[in-house]
Amino acid sequence: MNTPQNKQILLRQRPEGTLRESDFTLVTRPARELRDGECLARNLYFSLDAGFRKWMNAGADDNYLTAMELGAPVQSIVLGRIEASRHPDYPVGSLVLGRSSWEEFSVFDGSDFLQKLDHDGSFPLHEYVATLGPTGMTAYFGLMDIGRPRTGDTVLVSAAGGAVGSVVGQIARILGCRTIGITSSEDKCRWLVEELGYDAAINHRAPGGLAAGIREHLPDGFDIYFDNVGGPMLDQAVQHMKLGARVVLCGAIADYDQNDRESGVFHMWQFIVKRASAAGFMFSDYVERYPEAVQALSKWLAEGRLKTVVDIREGIEQTPKAFCDMLEGKSRGKCIVRL
């Protein structure tokens, strides 16, 4: 195979506050030659995950990833098909899910997150970046392991119509919990209740904001708060914990634009008097247990008890806009780019 031309989207500049399309730029470069132990995938889908916004900031190094480099392709989870291989585990034709970047062709050596997919055609391929992929794994293990839901628990979900939130709310309902979603418009509130089966929904932009919504819909507080947002919403939520409440720290969209200093949790004391806990996690820690989640989620999907909501954008050029739209809450469910 000749070395193909590779369209890539680079991080052109560090975002200042709100992320903009102009922070990115598209280039075309030849893909590089494979070395022994490497394989080349033609990417079919980009999984847009809000968490990656964080690593666009300078100095955002942590145990999970290092800050993205300026002028380098933007990191992302991608789904691709191997087109050339010098790696015995990933022969040509394999479908893979891996951490790479916004580009048409990615080289993998298996040292970073890379998973071979068994796609038997039961579900559309994009499901493997959605409910049967990182999003579903995040929702499932966060809710089950950190949230530990019991029948009858009250479960509050922020960004409730987002990629992870839309799955969390549905799983919690299937498990017999009372589910309340937080979102950003009346329109989305109706959709959460009518389409996703939430028992109630709170528009945090309504007069009175989140506090009024919580007083109305969960006057006794929550057992589980699945937090996709962080920031002031988290601080407000922890003031409404029941005894023994569990806070699942999954995402912190509110903090991503702000380099940490703008918003904090001022009510840590509540964790003491409510004997409550908060814990963070990463879906990639649960690789060994994926089959458990995939089995449960596949069954619920097949039975029609769980719906995957996707917002699929077409073409690599649409990626920056799609990512910005997602962060601004303009997309519903899982935002995916199809190449």
Next chain:
Amino acid sequence: MNTPQNKQILLRQRPEGTLRESDFTLVTRPARELRDGECLARNLYFSLDAGFRKWMNAGADDNYLTAMELGAPVQSIVLGRIEASRHPDYPVGSLVLGRSSWEEFSVFDGSDFLQKLDHDGSFPLHEYVATLGPTGMTAYFGLMDIGRPRTGDTVLVSAAGGAVGSVVGQIARILGCRTIGITSSEDKCRWLVEELGYDAAINHRAPGGLAAGIREHLPDGFDIYFDNVGGPMLDQAVQHMKLGARVVLCGAIADYDQNDRESGVFHMWQFIVKRASAAGFMFSDYVERYPEAVQALSKWLAEGRLKTVVDIREGIEQTPKAFCDMLEGKSRGKCIVRL
């Protein structure tokens, strides 16, 4: 028995910021007659616990206690001997530990926290408000249940020479952990290492503050942070969590004077990338398991592996000053008033 005169210390005014002795006043009133189901204790010791500072603020109602009333006796854990009884479970002569107030005589009906003590003389009586009382129970269950120490873990303790901290540091060392204490002077740092067996100590008031001390003594971060302080120190600490770290939320002295809005945790994101957790607790939730803790702590005390550090003040009149001194870090170990 005639109704005795009862000295009581009342909350005279809501503290504004730092608590002062003048926020309290001493009065003498007759103790009231007992009704059926009540008993009267002559108090021998007051346990001074920083957490009660919180409930001196207006509106500090929560699941644990309601805000103390102005003009009412100041709430406290007390140790007393029953002098009159119309309650079958608490005959005259019983030693009891209960939640009551700063007063010479307390009436109990058993509906609130009240525990009969088996005092066989093996340990001095004040030990039952210290290591074998609420303080020791707090240290033991917080460390064991929330911290879950493993041999070789690095354990960071704030207010490390305080009532709870001084016990936590010693238990962690007995369990084979590396222990680092945070305190407020060079003098106390030496004492933590030389007398309490901490592996190292950090004076957070030294130039460079806590951050410099953490870089020097635990460059790889901690597995467990036993937090007695809250506020900015908690926010700094969570920036130094190891993967899978546990934060034990035990106290929040830093927040007590400030009605919540002055200091926050701005680095909640760290809990996600470090897959870390934080949880609060109250010693009183573990009443069923006290024997487990008492057995372990008694053994370590008897073997001389664990020392109880006490600062005993004499006379009910000394209580306000003792409590203020404790909050300002002027006392070492457990601060107790002997009546």
